Amino acid sequence: MAAYKPVVVQACPKLGEKITQDTLYWRGYKTPVQIKEFGAVNKIDFCPVPPYNYAVTASSRIHIYGRYSQEPIKTFSRFRDAAYCASYRDDGRLLVAGSEDGSISLFDVSGKAPLRQFEGHTKPVHLAGFLSDKYRIFSGGDDYSSNLWDIPSATNIISYSEHTDYVRCGCASKVNADVFITGSYDHTVKLFDARTKSSVLTIEHGHPVESVLLFPSGGLLVSAGGRYVKVWDVLKGGQLLVSLKNHHKTVTCLCLNSSGQRLLSGSLDRHVKIYSTTSYKVVHSFNYATSILSLALSPEDETIVVGMTNGVLNVKHRKPEEKNENSQKKRQPAYRTYVKGRTYMPKQEDFCVSKPVKHVLRKYDKLLRSFQSSKALDAVMEPPIMLHTPEVTVAVMQELHRRGTLRSALAGRDEKQVNLLLTFVARHLSACGWAVSNS
Structure with missing residues (x-):
């Protein structure tokens, strides 16, 4: 069985304050x-x-x-x-x-x-x-x-x-x-x-x-x-x-x-x-x-x-400006400390040991891996995720749409949950509206 691939969350550029x-x-x-x-x-x-x-x-x-x-x-x-x-x-x-x-x-x-x-x-x-x-x-x-x-x-x-x-x-x-x-x-x-x-x-x-x-x-x-x-x-x-x-x-x-x-x-x-x-x-x-x-x-x-x-x-x-004299008095690491090992070339007899990287799955990824579509959607409809990282919610909705299970994930929800979902869609219509409309 092929390994599960986590949901790819598209990174959105954030407009920050222009520092002048x-x-x-x-x-x-x-x-x-x-x-x-x-x-x-x-x-x-x-x-x-x-x-x-x-x-x-x-x-x-x-x-x-x-x-x-x-x-x-x-x-x-x-x-x-x-x-x-x-x-x-x-x-x-x-x-x-x-x-x-x-x-x-x-x-x-x-x-x-x-x-x-x-x-x-x-x-x-x-x-x-x-x-x-x-x-x-x-x-x-x-x-x-x-x-x-x-x-x-x-x-x-x-x-x-x-x-x-x-x-x-x-x-x-x-x-x-x-x-x-x-x-x-x-x-x-x-x-x-x-x-x-x-x-x-x-x-x-x-x-x-x-x-x-x-x-x-x-x-x-x-x-x-x-x-x-x-x-x-x-x-x-x-x-x-x-x-x-x-x-x-x-x-x-x-x-x-x-x-x-x-x-x-x-x-x-x-x-x-x-x-x-x-x-x-x-x-x-x-x-x-x-x-x-x-x-x-x-x-x-x-x-x-x-x-x-x-x-x-x-x-x-x-705030008083820092004087250059004080900054010069601080002892700086030697130049060779920074370049140590950078130019080393491995030899034929060297044995390279690599540490395995452990991937930790998010809650919604674990639910998607076990095909629990409705619970996966619930996990990304929590207020902290919807407000601060709406791109995660959009990514899960797009994944459910790709699998063809978005309609079943939306089924059986009460009026409060549907209202919450529609409010989110209206706020981020350009990103996720097409996924909901096609379900």
């Missing part, structure tokens, strides 16, 4: 550290100078964290109500923040009490930052106004009232000390020059603007609002270059990496998308547990910090 240099790079961040804040984290800002501490604004407090600290190393809590948008000056010595009561506070990072209080807004201030000359502050509030302040005299230099809804975001140009940008819920982004009495450029984003970002060169502007991230050419009068729609909920925050080659966006859909700034295609994505409100990347791209609506601060650090 970006995938390897962004996967290099360690398991995140979770820090609980007192409220939703509305702003994260890294100090531009070493040791790259970062300020976290949540509820009525501003916490300063060290790069690897899980407890705040400093706290500013002298706010009567909620605090917003704490931002560092370029030298890392001063910190400015808005508040729910409409005031703007200026802090010395080494002190505790505010150095200056700027009063002028009549409603909450969600935007406050420094111009690149370091001696002026720009702000935006829910009273629809955008103001410019002088730090030494604590006076209002100029006030703009061109927006028709809340001013919630903005940024300053690093190239021109007189230029700053604001984004509003009136769907517009406005570019202001402190030397003029009105805005220089108005851009229609099309949705309430949640975040704006200016490239270091000052030529490109990124705005986020609704599900869209849009890139504009400022030098060409605000011409739209590209519109990205990779999120399925409101985009709330933007940031650039240190080289400006990667753009990051966070959204209420719990995702952080990373785009290439040359092709504007998504090169990687991070998933989080809750909706994202704020996002920041350290100046050396060593740390990613994400703030969420539930008050959790998610901190990821890059």
Whole structure:
């Protein structure tokens, strides 16, 4: 009697994730550290100078964290109500923040009490930052106004009232000390020059603007609002270059990496998308547990910090790269160890002993060998096999069809088993539908 030949299961190609240099790079961040804040984290800002501490604004407090600290190393809590948008000056010595009561506070990072209080807004201030000359502050509030302040005299230099809804975001140009940008819920982004009495450029984003970002060169502007991230050419009068729609909920925050080659966006859909700034295609994505409100990347791209609506601060650090010195110190086997025996040629008097290979049959093969068609089909209709290795089920069905016993294997089954079989066939119709239809 001829030996039984096991069922040949056709190997199907599996589509895996395409591994790119970006995938390897962004996967290099360690398991995140979770820090609980007192409220939703509305702003994260890294100090531009070493040791790259970062300020976290949540509820009525501003916490300063060290790069690897899980407890705040400093706290500013002298706010009567909620605090917003704490931002560092370029030298890392001063910190400015808005508040729910409409005031703007200026802090010395080494002190505790505010150095200056700027009063002028009549409603909450969600935007406050420094111009690149370091001696002026720009702000935006829910009273629809955008103001410019002088730090030494604590006076209002100029006030703009061109927006028709809340001013919630903005940024300053690093190239021109007189230029700053604001984004509003009136769907517009406005570019202001402190030397003029009105805005220089108005851009229609099309949705309430949640975040704006200016490239270091000052030529490109990124705005986020609704599900869209849009890139504009400022030098060409605000011409739209590209519109990205990779999120399925409101985009709330933007940031650039240190080289400006990667753009990051966070959204209420719990995702952080990373785009290439040359092709504007998504090169990687991070998933989080809750909706994202704020996002920041350290100046050396060593740390990613994400703030969420539930008050959790998610901190990821890059794994340190292995030094070549350590790898060289490890003793490597000698070259002859690898090539030993490879060139040996058997001689005529040599006797070759081969170990017999034992073939272990699967359960369905054993049942097929004993001609138990119905039980063999039952064995491959189990959920683990149907879900994870459907090609095995298809192979057994094809073998039963080849033997002409598929009809008898299907006979006598109840409604539940037939429903399970039809569901499987409908899901994998191209592979096994012909076997069932011909039975």
